[in-house]
Amino acid sequence: MSTSILYHGFGLRGVEYERLGCEDGALVLGVRLPADQIRCPACGSADVIGRGGKERRLRAPGIGGKRVFVDVTAPRVECHVCGAVRQVKLEFAGPKRRLTRAMERYVLELSRLTTIDDVAQHLHLSWDTVKDLQAEHLRRRFSKPKLKRLTVLGIDEIAVGKGHSYLTLVLDMKSGAVVFVGDGKGADALGPFWKRLRASHAKIEAVAMDMSAAYIGAVREALPKAAIVFDRFHVMKLMNQAVDTVRRSLQNSQEDEAERKTVKGCRWLLLKNIENLDTERDEQKRLQAAIEPHQPLCLAWLLKEELRMFWQQESREHAAAFLESWIGLAEASGIEPLEKMAKTLLKHWDGLLTWYDYPISNGPLEGTNNKIQTMKRQAYGFRDREFYKLKILGIHEAKYALVG
Numbered sequence: 001m002s003t004s005i006l007y008h009g010f011g012l013r014g015v016e017y018e019r020l021g022c023e024d025g026a027l028v029l030g031v032r033l034p035a036d037q038i039r040c041p042a043c044g045s046a047d048v049i050g051r052g053g054k055e056r057r058l059r060a061p062g063i064g065g066k067r068v069f070v071d072v073t074a075p076r077v078e079c080h081v082c083g084a085v086r087q088v089k090l091e092f093a094g095p096k097r098r099l100t101r102a103m104e105r106y107v108l109e110l111s112r113l114t115t116i117d118d119v120a121q122h123l124h125l126s127w128d129t130v131k132d133l134q135a136e137h138l139r140r141r142f143s144k145p146k147l148k149r150l151t152v153l154g155i156d157e158i159a160v161g162k163g164h165s166y167l168t169l170v171l172d173m174k175s176g177a178v179v180f181v182g183d184g185k186g187a188d189a190l191g192p193f194w195k196r197l198r199a200s201h202a203k204i205e206a207v208a209m210d211m212s213a214a215y216i217g218a219v220r221e222a223l224p225k226a227a228i229v230f231d232r233f234h235v236m237k238l239m240n241q242a243v244d245t246v247r248r249s250l251q252n253s254q255e256d257e258a259e260r261k262t263v264k265g266c267r268w269l270l271l272k273n274i275e276n277l278d279t280e281r282d283e284q285k286r287l288q289a290a291i292e293p294h295q296p297l298c299l300a301w302l303l304k305e306e307l308r309m310f311w312q313q314e315s316r317e318h319a320a321a322f323l324e325s326w327i328g329l330a331e332a333s334g335i336e337p338l339e340k341m342a343k344t345l346l347k348h349w350d351g352l353l354t355w356y357d358y359p360i361s362n363g364p365l366e367g368t369n370n371k372i373q374t375m376k377r378q379a380y381g382f383r384d385r386e387f388y389k390l391k392i393l394g395i396h397e398a399k400y401a402l403v404g
Contacts, residue, residue: 006031010060011102012070014091026067029060033075033088040079041086048077051085058093059125060100067124070100098129108137135387142393145179147200152358154231154365155209155219157185158372160388169392171365173208177396178368181389186214187221194222206358208365210234211348230351231362232311238344239304240271242337246300263297266290270301273308296335303330303338316356323352371395 006012010029014037018030040048053075060068078085093100099107110119111134120127154171168189170180180196182189197204206227209215211234219228247263247270254260269277269287277283291298307326313319323345330342345352355361372392 009063010068010070011100011105012060012092015072023069026069027063028057028069028071030071032073033090038075038077038088040077040082040084041089042084043079043082045079045081047080049080051076051078054087056090056093057098058100059098059103061103061106062123099133104133107133131384131387135384135390138387138390138394142390144196145177145393147179147197147202150179150197150200150202151205152360153179153204153207154360154362155190155207155215156231156362156365156369157189158369160376167389167392169365169368171362171368173360173364175396176364176368178393181392183385186212187218190215190218190222194218197222206354206360208358208360208362210362211238211344211351216351227354227358228351229354229358229360230348232355233362233366235345235352236304236308239307239341242341243270243297243300243304245337246296246335250294250297259293262290263294270297270304274305296333299333300335300338303333310352311355313356316353319356320353323349368395 015031
């Protein structure tokens with residue numbers, strides 16, 4: 001068998017063919033290292049003498065649905081130049097490995113597309129072998145992302161597991177890559193990131209986040225020159241919660257059962273954007289029938305739809321005038337959830353208007369969160385927290401889609 005086939009077919013480099021056999025339905029390929037190419041692993045000298053060797057059986061990529069193993073003896077040599085007695089390194093496999101480098105690459109490529117369990121079953125490997133290989137690869141590539149070129153960040157938290165367990169994510173808004181995963185939420189979770197960021201001398205211009213007081217305080221202390229942009233997604237989420245609070249209050253006050261069901265049934269219609277209402281299902285008519293008899297609910301929905309226009313103004317000055325008008329209407333409504341929302345927006349006035357200087361949002365981070373949740377559902381959860389964090393750091397290169 002030619003060295004070209006050994007390299008291109010099996011990923012074996014620097015070896016000679018010896019034999020090909022079959023054991024338990026698997027192909028076993030025997031190879032050897034040419035004697036004239038054996039060098040000292042320490043100094044590279046060819047002036048060596050053999051001191052035995054270690055037989056190794058390595059798993060290689062399969063052919064035609066059959067498993068392929070490679071048998072090779074790694075010589076142990078004594079160097080006459082430096083005096084070292086060491087085992088010769090194999091070009092196609094790492095030390096203490098049971099897979100060739102080509103097989104490792106194949107496992108990692110499959111791991112980007114499906115779960116650890118699926119890869120292990122498909123390749124007849126143990127679950128731990130696939131998981132450890134993934135963890136080492138992720139740790140090597142993503143455990144310490146380079147921060148020097150960061151300019152715009154996104155910060156948010158995600159819930160993990162049951163109970164009040166969270167992770168804080170920091171996203172590079174330009175590349176879409178997660179650059180930090182911290183335990184918990186709030187200022188303490190970001191402490192290790194600020195330390196690495198200062199060492200990188202990155203010049204952060206803007207940070208997108210929700211209106212969490214903990215995150216605001218942490219960013220202002222660590223990045224006093226960075227602009228804070230309150231995320232559009234979270235602002236509208238708060239507004240939707242206010243609308244739903246008005247709806248629930250109205251629902252609970254209804255004595256007529258039919259009217260109560262009508263108000264209860266319009267929850268998702270209220271939260272939908274008006275242009276997304278399905279005309280074929282008469283969603284516009286159903287929404288109109290639910291809110292027209294109830295002025296507080298109607299006003300809450302109208303203010304919700306109007307607030308969406310804040311991010312579509314011609315300039316920062318127009319946006320300021322728009323926001324002032326909206327806050328005035330909400331305060332004058334006499335509806336407690338709307339008044340509370342007006343106070344929140346007034347309190348965070350500057351961060352809202354900063355969007356017109358840096359038009360960014362945590363939309364990419366929400367998309368990353370969706371991929372994380374899909375990954376978690378496919379894996380039926382993660383018991384190893386550190387491995388889970390590594391998977392998140394590399395998730396921008398992963399492709400996840402739920403089947404069925």
